[in-house]
Amino acid sequence: MARGSFEGAGGSLLSDLVPRHLTPVPAPADPLALVPQVRAALDGTAPLAVLPAGPPAAVEAARAVLRPEQPLEDGADLVVVTSGSTGGGRGVLLPAGAVHASAEATLHRLGGPGAWLLALPVSAIAGLQVLCRSLLGGTAPTVLGSGEPLTAAVARMPARRRYTSLVPTQLRRYLDAEPAALRAFDAVLVGGAATDAALLARARDEDVAVVTTYGMTETAGGCVYDGEPLGGVQVRVTDGGVELAGPVLATGYRLDPEGTAAAFTGGWFRTRDAGTLDDSGRLTVHGRLDDVVVTGGVNVAPQAVEAVLRQHPDVVDAVVFGRPDDEWGQRVAAAVVPAPGATPDLAALRPWVAERLGGPAAPRELHRIDAVPTLHTGKPDRRGVAAAVTHRRS
Structure with a gap:
C-alpha cells in the first residue's frame, strides 16, 4: 500500500451519528488474510479487533472484553486486547492516527521502509504493527511458519532492508540455534518483556543489529528505542513511574471510563512501570511497579x-x-x-x-x-x- 493511502488517518470517517459496532475477527491461519481489514481500519472505514488464537477459554475471554454487542467508542479504529499480564485483559482503543504515527516514526528511526518478517501473533500489538508498517512501507511481510527455521524464512524475504520484531525468548532461542539468520536483519526489534543485559550483550557480540523497544498496546507498540523516544513521543518519570505522551497514544479502554480516567490524564499515559531518566533523557525501565x-x-x-x-x-x-x-x-x-x-x-x-x-x-x-x-x-x-x-x- 502506498504511503499516501494513510494520509489523514486518525479516526473514523463515518458519521458520529451512526453507531459503529465491532465484529471481532478470529486470528487466521495465514495472517496475510487480515491485510484488507487492517487497511480498512487504518483508513478509518471499518474498525478491527482480532481475537487471539489458542484455547477456547482465551478466545472467549477476549470476546468478553470486546463486548461486540455494545456500540464502539468514538475515534477508535483498532481495538487490541492486552495480555492481562498484570491482571484481567483490557480492550485498548487505538485511533488509526496513533498506529500511523507509531509506524511512521519507527520507519524513520530504522532508516526507511523495508521487508518485515512477521514472527509474532497479529492479535497482539507487536504483530499487528508488522502488518501496519508493511502497508505503510508498500511491502508485504513474510510470515514465519509454525516450526519453520528462521533461516528458511529469511531466504524467502526480498533482498532489501530487512526487519523483524521478537520477544526476548525468541531472541535467546535463535541465538542458540541460528545466529547467522539473525545477522541477516538490518534491525531486530526486541520488546514485550524485559531483556536481560547479558542477552543483549551476547546478541551484539554476534553482530546482531538488536534494538530494544519499550512501549505497550496503549502506545500503539514500542515508542522508546534503546532508551530514546521516537519522534513526537515524550517521556517523564513521576513518583518513580514512567509516563508517556505523544501522537501514538490510545484514547482509552473499551467500556471502562474509570480505568481510562485513571490511566490517561492531561495527554499523558501512566504506565505503572518503574523507571529513571539519566541526564541526557535516556530511559531505563526497572520493571512493573505492580510486580x-x-x-x-x-x-x-x-x-x-x-x-x-x-x-x-x-x-x-x-x-x-x-x-x-x-x-x-x-x-x-x-x-x-x-x-x-x-x-x-x-x-x-x-x-x-x-x-x-x-x-x-x-x-x-x-x-x-x-x-x-x-x-x-x-x-x-x-x-x-x-x-x-x-x-x-x-
Missing part, C-alpha cells in the same frame, strides 16, 4: 532476579514472583527451567543471587518447571506460573 516484591521492607524487582538466575549454569530460564509470608510480608519465589542434566536447588541458587543482588533478593522458595509459559503476546505468564505451582519448597 515489585516487598520482602522484609526491601523492594525486589523480579526481572533483576530472573536475569541473574538465567546466568547460572544450571538454569535455562526463570520466572520470579512474590508469595505471602508471615515473617517477611512477602517472600521471593522462583520457578526455573533446569539446564539439560541439571537439578538446581535453593542451596545453589540462593547464594548465587545474594552475591549479585543482596540477601533479600535471594529466592526462599523454588520450583522446577519444564518451560516458562507465555501469554498470547509472547510475554512470560508470571501470574499463571505463580497460580500453577504448589506452595511446597523444592
Whole structure:
C-alpha cells in the first residue's frame, strides 16, 4: 500500500451519528488474510479487533472484553486486547492516527521502509504493527511458519532492508540455534518483556543489529528505542513511574471510563512501570511497579532476579514472583527451567543471587518447571506460573 493511502488517518470517517459496532475477527491461519481489514481500519472505514488464537477459554475471554454487542467508542479504529499480564485483559482503543504515527516514526528511526518478517501473533500489538508498517512501507511481510527455521524464512524475504520484531525468548532461542539468520536483519526489534543485559550483550557480540523497544498496546507498540523516544513521543518519570505522551497514544479502554480516567490524564499515559531518566533523557525501565516484591521492607524487582538466575549454569530460564509470608510480608519465589542434566536447588541458587543482588533478593522458595509459559503476546505468564505451582519448597 502506498504511503499516501494513510494520509489523514486518525479516526473514523463515518458519521458520529451512526453507531459503529465491532465484529471481532478470529486470528487466521495465514495472517496475510487480515491485510484488507487492517487497511480498512487504518483508513478509518471499518474498525478491527482480532481475537487471539489458542484455547477456547482465551478466545472467549477476549470476546468478553470486546463486548461486540455494545456500540464502539468514538475515534477508535483498532481495538487490541492486552495480555492481562498484570491482571484481567483490557480492550485498548487505538485511533488509526496513533498506529500511523507509531509506524511512521519507527520507519524513520530504522532508516526507511523495508521487508518485515512477521514472527509474532497479529492479535497482539507487536504483530499487528508488522502488518501496519508493511502497508505503510508498500511491502508485504513474510510470515514465519509454525516450526519453520528462521533461516528458511529469511531466504524467502526480498533482498532489501530487512526487519523483524521478537520477544526476548525468541531472541535467546535463535541465538542458540541460528545466529547467522539473525545477522541477516538490518534491525531486530526486541520488546514485550524485559531483556536481560547479558542477552543483549551476547546478541551484539554476534553482530546482531538488536534494538530494544519499550512501549505497550496503549502506545500503539514500542515508542522508546534503546532508551530514546521516537519522534513526537515524550517521556517523564513521576513518583518513580514512567509516563508517556505523544501522537501514538490510545484514547482509552473499551467500556471502562474509570480505568481510562485513571490511566490517561492531561495527554499523558501512566504506565505503572518503574523507571529513571539519566541526564541526557535516556530511559531505563526497572520493571512493573505492580510486580515489585516487598520482602522484609526491601523492594525486589523480579526481572533483576530472573536475569541473574538465567546466568547460572544450571538454569535455562526463570520466572520470579512474590508469595505471602508471615515473617517477611512477602517472600521471593522462583520457578526455573533446569539446564539439560541439571537439578538446581535453593542451596545453589540462593547464594548465587545474594552475591549479585543482596540477601533479600535471594529466592526462599523454588520450583522446577519444564518451560516458562507465555501469554498470547509472547510475554512470560508470571501470574499463571505463580497460580500453577504448589506452595511446597523444592
